[in-house]
Amino acid sequence: MIPITYSSAVSAARENGAPIVALESTIITHGMPYPQNMETAQRVEQVVRDNGAVPATIAVIDGKLCVGLEETQLAALAQAKDVAKLSRADLAACIAMGGTGATTVAATMIGAALADIKVFATGGIGGVHRGAELTFDISADLQELAQTSVSVVAAGPKAILDIPKTLEVLETLGVPVIAYGQSEIPAFWSRSSGIAAPLQMDTARDIANAHIMREKMGLPGGQLIANPIPAEDEIAASDLAPVIEKALAEAEEQNIAAKSVTPFLLQRIFELTDGKSLTANIALVLNNAKLASKIAVEMAR
Incomplete structure (x- = not known):
């Protein structure tokens, strides 16, 4: 079994067939400093909500592929140091080793596909x-x-x-x-x-x-x-x-x-x-x- 978890909002959207939009997490960890990174991630998620969909920011946290982040997870990731930058080549290894990493375009696509997000x-x-x-x-x-x-x-x-x-x-x-x-x-x-x-x-x-x-x-x-x-x-x-x-x-x-x-x-x-x-x-x-x-x-x- 793949250790995959869903935020409460994404879980509800999956049950209800609501539209979901995947978002990457390297913008949080590698794109800009705290707190601007967290504020920007929150703004992007709000734009998704304002336009009728549910945001699903994807990241690996403590060996789990997280599809959608709760506010506490997003805040912790925004302040984390030395977070791995994950692509196809190292995504599985990070999960298997219980690591934490932010997903690039390629890794976010893989996570989205596993969660049936289009x-x-x-x-x-x-x-x-x-x-x-x-x-x-x-x-x-x-x-x-x-x-x-x-x-x-x-x-x-x-x-x-x-x-x-x-x-x-x-x-x-x-x-x-x-x-x-x-x-x-x-x-x-x-x-x-x-x-x-x-x-x-x-x-x-x-x-x-x-x-x-x-x-x-x-x-x-x-x-x-x-x-x-x-x-x-x-x-x-x-x-x-x-x-x-x-x-x-x-x-x-x-x-x-x-x-x-x-x-x-x-x-x-x-x-x-x-x-x-x-x-x-x-x-x-x-x-x-x-x-x-x-x-x-x-x-x-």
């Missing part, structure tokens, strides 16, 4: 890092999208990535990439990437129906819904480009690699933008939670 809201997905032709640094998120039947709402791939290569890999893996309400792929903090979206859908109902049809056809994997950050919250791609290049150059100079790359880059971009990147990050996560809730509501119908 929709997951996050910030941005991982993907193909720049220079991956030399480093082979490609996020496990892409393979997870290809094999786990969860629709992931994100503001596109993180802007620090090689977005064209990320889309190429997703196409090869057979993952539908759907831009919501526009013909371009958004680039995380920016609405525009200059890259045409493979698919465009303008309603939550269409996205929900596409997910359901994939399941009926027996197609493995989920969908990536690329939801642009609200216009009033975006940072223009032209303003970000030199900042990202500077952060990338510093990472290379300091020989930062593997799992350490993304946290380093995001922290340096936060510093170089005087905190604007974090403000935009919070706005896009809230926006993604709103759309994910609407999709979950449509699926529940």
Whole structure:
């Protein structure tokens, strides 16, 4: 038996067939300092409730896969130190060893699928890092999208990535990439990437129906819904480009690699933008939670 527990709200939603939206926990443990991390997590959960769904923040606590966190658990996780950052490769080991860890996109998708949750809201997905032709640094998120039947709402791939290569890999893996309400792929903090979206859908109902049809056809994997950050919250791609290049150059100079790359880059971009990147990050996560809730509501119908 998998040691899996549900919060009281998620348990009730499962019994009643109510819509549920999965949320990751690395935003709590690795995204920002306390108490801002807890406040942001609470805001995201409230957006889900306000839009008709039940939030299920996923984490591993003391060897149990928790689908939905009670307030006391969320507060404890927000203040915990040295919490593991879990993906597909180390999720099971953490549970087996009785550990505590926060779930990345890939691990959250696995937890959601185990709980039969179809929709997951996050910030941005991982993907193909720049220079991956030399480093082979490609996020496990892409393979997870290809094999786990969860629709992931994100503001596109993180802007620090090689977005064209990320889309190429997703196409090869057979993952539908759907831009919501526009013909371009958004680039995380920016609405525009200059890259045409493979698919465009303008309603939550269409996205929900596409997910359901994939399941009926027996197609493995989920969908990536690329939801642009609200216009009033975006940072223009032209303003970000030199900042990202500077952060990338510093990472290379300091020989930062593997799992350490993304946290380093995001922290340096936060510093170089005087905190604007974090403000935009919070706005896009809230926006993604709103759309994910609407999709979950449509699926529940």
